Amino acid sequence: MTQSPATPLPPPKERRRLREAASLTRAQLASRVGVTSETVRGWETGRSTPRGRKGEKYAKLLNSLGAEAEVTPPHTERRTAAASDRSRTSAGDRSRASGRNRGGRTAVTDQDRTAVADRGRTTVTGRRSVQARAAAPWRPDDAAALTPEQAFDALYAFCSPALVRQTYLLTGRRELAREAVERAFHIAWQRWPEVARDRDPAGWVRAVAYDCALSPWHRFRLRHQHPEPPPSDAFDRALLDTLLKLPPSYRRTLLLYDGVGLGLPETAAETEASSRAAANRLTHAREAVAERLPELADPEVLHWRLVELASIERLRAAKPLVVRRAGERRARFWTRAAIAFTIALIGATALTARTAPTHYEPPVPQGETVQDVPPPIAPGPLSESERKLRSKLRKEEPRGPVRLMPQPG
Template sequence: MTQSFDTPLPPPEERRRLRELGSLTQAQLAARLGVSREAVRAWETGRSTPSGRKRESYGKLLASLAAVKPPSEVTVPQSAEPAPVLTASLSKAAASNPEPATHTSAAPLTPTQAFDALYGYCAPALVRQAYLLTGRRELARESVEQAFRVAWQRWPEVAVDPDPASWVRATAYEYALSPWHRFRPRYRHPEPPPADASDRALLDVLLTLPPPYRRTLLLYDGVGLGLPETAAETEASTPAAASRLLHARSAIAARLPDLAEPEVLHRRLAKTASTERLRAAKPPAVRIESERRARFWTRAAIAITMAIIGATALTLHTAPTRYEPPVPPGETVPGVPPRAAPGTLSTAELTLRAKLRAESANGPEKLLPEPR
């Protein structure tokens, strides 16, 4: 019997979704198929297509991943492999499959349920990623909570996004890498470094990289995104993202030669992030805080608008209703002698002054007219 190797494969985007549905990184999938990680990345981006036995094995693996339970029924395994910690794969699977596959007529999720599901799957991984970006535990938690608060305020836009996890991740990264945090008193002093010496060395090297290089390295070697996706998320061209990645890898290899291989660096990034006990707030707390801030800024905007309206009304009420010509400048009146300057008293003035001083304090006596 002749074996056929023309196994049908789903589109590239569906291949990536099925891999993330099974909580597998590109490196883990490559190890199962016996190929390189670059080959898996090329298959998922559509740059190439497997053939022969690799195509058959890849198709069977994707079919088995498509038959697994939905993310709402899957519990995250506590395995020794830390790579899935950085990938946020469950978050994307939950966003793309919000309804269980076993219930064809299930009611759609409410906005609150969808947000809580996205937060539950994304937040733990995002906190660890933000920690690698900043080296600060508190700032990492604050960045993720701020990103989800913004997402809840703009939920109609986020809910229809093709990849809401990437939307939240980009917002969290932007907030975490903001240069204004250095002026905040709570972030002026460094936090205690990791306990492990190798983790401290890796984190020190990461923090010496420029923020764009650090972000590109984390997205490509940590999260496992492809180069086009990394360039799009960092708002750079693909050649610029590749240059940043190469420079970041070279800087790390110069300081830590053991991490020159991308696969080793990927595992070390995941291990360094997973050793820290970083926990985010509960989804209801984030939603309540988001709504509270939205109410505060709404009331502040209303108050400022009312103040502007009141000032405008007062100006209109007190403004003149007709034209009033300006007062002309003064003119010199002819014929008026100039004012004499102070000088020495004359004889008559001296006599009058002496007479006035000689009078009593109550003034002169009352003068009566004399009859003629």
């Protein structure tokens, strides 16, 4: 029977905060403890409790991270993290340069995973830890220090690079990915009071960007009927082609869970599905990818390949000021268009009410033959000019000799 660790264990939120303060990803911390990243995810969300020797090792590691955070000055910690990032990135680059197999594919090694974790999880895929730091400017203690423009610019500068790359994996189109992200931020700026009070502003914008990118109306646009140049690597082309062949809901669920790193409840909520439906979509999507690319049967390997596929594309978003002003111009244009349409509709209604007839005039029936007597032939209905002439003749006084009229006897 396993017992809880003797070392005091902090609550789930504090566990995640200590890991983020040490600039560690779930995979890095899991490798130190000797478990999987999914196990660490369960420990940090409170779905499971660390037990046994692994739990004791995990508790000691968290306590050491807390002690280091108290002792290490902030500027020293930033320099140390930056130096470790550069060293891990260079090691990963050398590993990828020497890890090409005979088929021209890149071997995913431990050093490669570590480098991609430092470079991809924070700047490409937007993990939940990064999103928590992105939501920091909207905490109540900082709300008075930032203007709405500054808060929006901070959110855009943090989320847009990773969000463009994620949207590219959804659509396979670079220009469409940029347009979808900019459109999402236009909507966010129009509804900024709601977005600023949201618990996860980055998730709010991400959901809108995914909806814009997966809109079925894009198929009717002429420039989106021609395919864009695929990635240069053959394995990356196969992976992107496999993703695009998945149904949009499966593709979105796979990207949120295995690419972004959301939990199953968060993925189900963002895709507007139940947890069971999200789990089924994720299972079928993984099976479809593994059927075509057996190397990606492991979810952890699939995550690293998604990170690399997104990071190789040089996708840049516009400046925050440009996006904010474009959103304001778009809002002014549609507001004026709505006002002009309303005025035109009111004018047309008033004109119709002014010129419409006020009473019903039945049509003249056709003549019928009665006892073999044909109907009298009479002129047809008078035209407008003939009616005016008749009314004029009736109003004028008769001239000349008065016509003799028979008088009754």
